[in-house]
Amino acid sequence: MNYTERVNQHLDRYLSNQGSLTEAMRYSVLSGGKRFRPILTYTVANTFGTSLDLADSSACAVELIHAYSLIHDDLPAMDDDDIRHNQPACHKKFGEAQAILTGDGLQALAFEVLASDQLLPTKTRINTLQALTHAAFEMAEGQSIDLGVASKTIGIETLKNMHRKKTGALLSCSVQLGVLVSGCSNEDAQILNQFSEHIGLAYQIQDDVLDVLTPEEVLGKKQHSDIDKNKPTYPSLLGLSESKAEYESLYQQAFSSLGELSVDTTKLQALTKRLQSRAF
């Protein structure tokens, strides 16, 4: 069973009996998604020889936070996107009110899943909760900055700060949770922290580029949505080729970080290559 199947199986279980929100939660969470965040968590844990059982709750929690953020981002008052994962967005299927509540419920559930994982020592659970609550907050703040700067002229540093929070924080946290459940050395933890910051920022710049280059049916959502909304992006500030160079450079730095780890990083390298070469 690969990591995607593994996290899907656990998500399915967590979402099997959540009362009146079950249907909308399952529709949004189980209908698709690349599962990059949980795969990061599993791969880091596996890199240190940690049982994947100890990473299941973290893997599910980061995906639940990601899923909630997509539901809220798609709302008419936010990015107003009608299609997600090649199907009607949650609010198109269930209405805006239920979509807001589905997102709210998923956020609470993500933290409940971590707090309730009996396999993890309480100290580890607290550490993962501190990391994920903070990342979730930063994600909301990043999205708030994003909406505030539409149609405005901003500098590259403001854009970078926004991207770090909006997308980078949760991606970094996915790596960090893998570190926390594995209990690796402080040195390795610090190296992976750098690694996670590089791929977190690279991922979002790449997203901006893919939004320009990738057709709708491959993205699974609307193409050119940034341009349509007058959002400042890396391509709009630096141009396409310099943006590509920027994220390629960040991926190179990520590979360099991996080279410093005390353990075999074959799988983390393969995953980073997969991120680097993604088409959507």
Next chain:
Amino acid sequence: MNYTERVNQHLDRYLSNQGSLTEAMRYSVLSGGKRFRPILTYTVANTFGTSLDLADSSACAVELIHAYSLIHDDLPAMDDDDIRHNQPACHKKFGEAQAILTGDGLQALAFEVLASDQLLPTKTRINTLQALTHAAFEMAEGQSIDLGVASKTIGIETLKNMHRKKTGALLSCSVQLGVLVSGCSNEDAQILNQFSEHIGLAYQIQDDVLDVLTPEEVLGKKQHSDIDKNKPTYPSLLGLSESKAEYESLYQQAFSSLGELSVDTTKLQALTKRLQSRAF
């Protein structure tokens, strides 16, 4: 310093530096509110002679969850209320998108506050997080049921279940967090659990009644909002006088529960009387 001042001081501190969401968070959280939930938490902790320092994070966390829920409830897609605490609702002041994100950020912050409280043993922090994440989930589910039953004919048991989740869960949790930080006996904890369920349900029935009876300027929000939205309520199902009798009976059961505790309950009795006689 009374409990309201105490929780306000701590909320002010937590909301002093939260980046781009700070202004909207402070506007919504610090502008008013009865603070019944944190007062419950403090009063329970105090009843067992527990230092209030240990209850500060719980008191803030329950209020932050309550505040986020009000922001989302007031949204046009939800209850569509323009006034809250006698001022424009968050979305009227900052726009819908920022209001959604302000609520999202407050929910994450509530759990971060608990996870990061260094004064509490990790085991206690986990217990409070399990309780609050679960209550927050139930609250979202209760609101989802509430929106789903508008204009529908439902029975009293469905209404009671909805009320328990929508309002009762977080009120009960406020008591429960006081119990958890105080580390009282299992017997007392069970009695307070019953107590909290009685006042949780009583509070919401009373809310339904007050929505019919109390003028707008006293409520600090729109009167008759339930009737306007065709929401089934206790008064619409049972009539006003039977609804009053119902919540009075629940408060009496709450007082009875208090009588069974092993400690002096003067302050909890006084607080329950205050809830019982509230005008808004």
